[in-house]
Amino acid sequence: xxxxxxxxxxxxxxxxxxxxxxxxxxxxxxxxxxxxxxxxxxxxxxxxxxxxxxxxxxxxxxxxxxxxxxxxxxxxxxxxxxxxxxxxxxxxxxxxxxxxxxxxxxxxxxxxxxxxxxxxxxxxxxxxxxxxxxxxxxxxxxxxxxxxxxxxxxxxxxxxxxxxxxxxxxxxxxxxxxxxxxxxxxxxxxxxxxxxxxx
Amino acid sequence: xxxxxxxxxxxxxxxxxxxxxxxxxxxxxxxxxxxxxxxxxxxxxxxxxxxxxxxxxxxxxxxxxxxxxxxxxxxxxxxxxxxxxxxxxxxxxxxxxxxxxxxxxxxxxxxxxxxxxxxxxxxxxxxxxxxxxxxxxxxxxxxxxxxxxxxxxxxxxxxxxxxxxxxxxxxxxxxxxxxxxxxxxxxxxxxxxxxxxxx
Numbered sequence: 001x002x003x004x005x006x007x008x009x010x011x012x013x014x015x016x017x018x019x020x021x022x023x024x025x026x027x028x029x030x031x032x033x034x035x036x037x038x039x040x041x042x043x044x045x046x047x048x049x050x051x052x053x054x055x056x057x058x059x060x061x062x063x064x065x066x067x068x069x070x071x072x073x074x075x076x077x078x079x080x081x082x083x084x085x086x087x088x089x090x091x092x093x094x095x096x097x098x099x100x101x102x103x104x105x106x107x108x109x110x111x112x113x114x115x116x117x118x119x120x121x122x123x124x125x126x127x128x129x130x131x132x133x134x135x136x137x138x139x140x141x142x143x144x145x146x147x148x149x150x151x152x153x154x155x156x157x158x159x160x161x162x163x164x165x166x167x168x169x170x171x172x173x174x175x176x177x178x179x180x181x182x183x184x185x186x187x188x189x190x191x192x193x194x195x196x197x198x199x
Numbered sequence: 200x201x202x203x204x205x206x207x208x209x210x211x212x213x214x215x216x217x218x219x220x221x222x223x224x225x226x227x228x229x230x231x232x233x234x235x236x237x238x239x240x241x242x243x244x245x246x247x248x249x250x251x252x253x254x255x256x257x258x259x260x261x262x263x264x265x266x267x268x269x270x271x272x273x274x275x276x277x278x279x280x281x282x283x284x285x286x287x288x289x290x291x292x293x294x295x296x297x298x299x300x301x302x303x304x305x306x307x308x309x310x311x312x313x314x315x316x317x318x319x320x321x322x323x324x325x326x327x328x329x330x331x332x333x334x335x336x337x338x339x340x341x342x343x344x345x346x347x348x349x350x351x352x353x354x355x356x357x358x359x360x361x362x363x364x365x366x367x368x369x370x371x372x373x374x375x376x377x378x379x380x381x382x383x384x385x386x387x388x389x390x391x392x393x394x395x396x397x398x
Contacts, residue, residue: 023315029318032265066231081229082229116228
């Protein structure tokens, strides 16, 4: 997505460890006009996938998912609800949540993410939306929860994929329909350029 | 807001300790059509307050804030950006964030919330938006950050205020323009009814 690539080039920075910082428009200060462009693009890319629910994980994915939902229509003509998995340090799991363990790349810790069983289950065609795809742990955790619930993953929509980390390849190898709006690569000087996949 | 009150009555539940559970539409599964109604109402209530930025705290406020932003126009005709304060257990604060300590009513712990100094400062007229107002700690933390940054709080927009907790009174006593779309009270049997304030 040209517009997102341009914003990454003009406003993004690269921190040590291959951290792509785009907190000025994507995950701390949110440019809601840009999120609408992103949401419209996801709507186009997954228009024929029968999406009736959008799933993300707190916190950065929530705003993007909510804006994107507006560009989808469920079979009954409504806006698909957004469900966000909650992170918790607590091991005190109740019986009525689907859970998965997720390692965080940027924090170096492990979270248990959880989704109430009431809000995900058989008959759901779920689009995963997130701001970043790097090692793929968050997406794998959400896929694990979708599998456990009996729902179907209709696809994964990512704003910024780090092309130099294995998450994208891993999802594609599992047969997931993955659409990343910007696939970032770093040259030897830490400069950003973009990869593009055939759809 | 009649529509929100109806949804609370029909789908909300009350858990021990005065916990109002509305996770089926407001803070776990998000009804994006309802969020649009809520956002439009905030847009109406704060239309004349010169809002150029919306501030919330992760995680539940983010979706509401992003949808609501679409119903505001900054003086230059754009959509105001949403900034969400990040929670962190870390005490390792860098120099370039505004911070405040916030007690969590539902978790019984304390978080340091932080906002990058780049994204809040003098000249900003900030609307705080959040899903719940109870003891008022989150709002006070955000107000504290706004004060430290030199910005001005244009108002506080809350979806569900617990009328039986002191947060609302505390904000009003500070002279804040507070608008709560539903003010929940509990009768002696734990049944929900609503208070209404003169605007």
